[in-house]
Amino acid sequence: MAEMQSSNNSFSLRRLSAECIDCLVTLVCWIWFIFGFLLFFSWFYLAAALFRKKTELYFQRLNSYFYAIFFCIVRVTAPRQRMVIDEKIAEIRSSVIVCNHLSYLDPLLLIALFRQQKTIVKSRFFKMPVFGLIIRKSGYLPASSEGQFAAMMIKQMDTMGVYLKSGGNLFIFPEGTRSRDGKIGKLNKGAFKIARMHKRPIYVLKICNTDKLFTPGKFFFNTRVKNEISVTIADCIVPDYHNHPPTIADLELRVRAALGEK
Amino acid sequence: MTRDEFKDKILAILVDDFEFEEPGLEDNLRDDHGFDSIDAIELLGKIELILGFSFTREEKEKAMGIRTINDILDYVEAIQQSRTK
Numbered sequence: 001m002a003e004m005q006s007s008n009n010s011f012s013l014r015r016l017s018a019e020c021i022d023c024l025v026t027l028v029c030w031i032w033f034i035f036g037f038l039l040f041f042s043w044f045y046l047a048a049a050l051f052r053k054k055t056e057l058y059f060q061r062l063n064s065y066f067y068a069i070f071f072c073i074v075r076v077t078a079p080r081q082r083m084v085i086d087e088k089i090a091e092i093r094s095s096v097i098v099c100n101h102l103s104y105l106d107p108l109l110l111i112a113l114f115r116q117q118k119t120i121v122k123s124r125f126f127k128m129p130v131f132g133l134i135i136r137k138s139g140y141l142p143a144s145s146e147g148q149f150a151a152m153m154i155k156q157m158d159t160m161g162v163y164l165k166s167g168g169n170l171f172i173f174p175e176g177t178r179s180r181d182g183k184i185g186k187l188n189k190g191a192f193k194i195a196r197m198h199k200r201p202i203y204v205l206k207i208c209n210t211d212k213l214f215t216p217g218k219f220f221f222n223t224r225v226k227n228e229i230s231v232t233i234a235d236c237i238v239p240d241y242h243n244h245p246p247t248i249a250d251l252e253l254r255v256r257a258a259l260g261e262k
Numbered sequence: 263m264t265r266d267e268f269k270d271k272i273l274a275i276l277v278d279d280f281e282f283e284e285p286g287l288e289d290n291l292r293d294d295h296g297f298d299s300i301d302a303i304e305l306l307g308k309i310e311l312i313l314g315f316s317f318t319r320e321e322k323e324k325a326m327g328i329r330t331i332n333d334i335l336d337y338v339e340a341i342q343q344s345r346t347k
Contacts, residue, residue: 145299150326154319157303193300247281 022220025077029221032073037130041066049137056139060117060168063138067112074213078223081213084230089113089205093167096195097203100184100259101173102211109210109231116168118156120190123149139163143176161198170194171205174255178216184259192251199241202251204234204258234258265335268312272334275308287331302326309338317341 041062048058074081090113099110111117123144126132141156142149164170172191179185195202212227235258239246269287276282282295291297306325310316317325321341328334 145302145326150299150323151319153299154303154322154326157300158319189296190298190300193298193304197300197304249281 018224019220022223025074025223026220028077029070029073032070036066036069045134045137055137056163057116059134059138061115063111063134064113064115064117067108070108071112074221078213078221080223080226082226082228084228085113086230086232088233089231092169092203094164095169095201095203096164096191096198097169097171097205098174098191098255099171099205100207101175101178102182102207102209103178103214103216105210105214105229106173106178106207107171109207109229110171110205113231114169114171116166118163118168118170120172126152160194164198164200178211180216182211184256187252187256189248189252192248192255196239196241196245196248196251202237202239202255204237204255206230206232206234206259208232234260263312265339268338269331269335271312272309272331275305276331279308280305285331287335289331290329291331292329299326302328305334309334313338313342315345 044062045059048055048062051058071083075083092114093116097110097114099106107119110119118139118141120141120143121135123142123146126136126142126149136152139156139159142152145153160170170191172188172194174187174189174191175185176188177185192202194200208230209227210229212222212225213229214221235254237251237254237258239251273285276285276295280295280297280301285295289295291301302325303322306317306322325337328337
């Protein structure tokens with residue numbers, strides 16, 4: 001009986017210490033988000049804002065460095081998390097990138113991977129005090145074009161062709177929300193329309209296991225389980241836009257197949 | 263260009279380029295045909311080519327509120343009239 005009690009106590013103690021580690025890692029990441037920005041990056045953002053011509057580019061690069069450091073912190077503080085990123089991903093340029101969506105970490109991971117990146121962000125984030133300003137200055141697109149967002153959307157779409165031609169990438173999570181069961185949900189067609197409009201290749205990326213580290217609905221990172229986060233190129237679609245322009249349905253079907261669903 | 267001629271061109275574009283099936287003049291573009299803001303911007307580009315001039319940013323912003331094909335025709339008619347004044 002006493003042995004069982006002791007075993008229970010040891011189990012509870014182990015669980016408590018593990019939860020403390022999760023809490024600590026999450027806290028360290030939040031400290032980076034707040035103080036890393038305030039103490040280090042805010043000055044660079046401020047300087048970038050002064051450049052009228054290349055503000056977007058400088059903001060995108062700063063975002064990329066900021067989140068790259070964030071993932072370095074995650075790797076150091078949570079050594080059981082392994083990250084395997086296909087080396088060819090860093091070479092992607094001038095493309096529309098579509099990706100499955102499992103966790104809030106996914107957009108941060110893609111921002112960290114691409115120095116020149118734009119994406120579509122939920123409109124409400126544009127109204128946030130500091131974050132809203134950064135995503136606006138970075139040239140990210142609002143998900144909605146209603147009311148005040150119409151001008152922003154038009155401005156971004158007017159310059160999208162030049163941006164993509166200059167080597168920039170546009171990454172989009174066509175499901176629009178995180179998948180709770182790993183299955184691919186209904187795909188919004190915006191990414192395919194933009195790719196077709198500007199005659200750009202579509203890269204299909206597959207992200208795995210970010211949800212195991214930062215599970216939807218949970219506040220703390222789950223750093224205790226051994227986990228391999230991976231990003232791979234599932235397909236590269238280069239349609240013959242001039243001679244055989246694909247239908248949006250064709251593109252959707254191919255992306256869905258690449259993401260592992262028929 | 264008359265309203266009817268313009269209507270025929272718009273209908274042809276919506277069928278050929280936007281893959282609409284049997285579009286009606288009073289159909290809700292978004293609900294009935296999945297026409298979104300990206301489509302609206304692409305369509306504006308095609309209308310600019312037909313009309314031979316570019317829309318201002320304010321004119322484009324107004325177009326984002328368009329809901330039906332008849333709205334498109336009214337919108338273009340109003341712009342053409344304001345330009346000829």
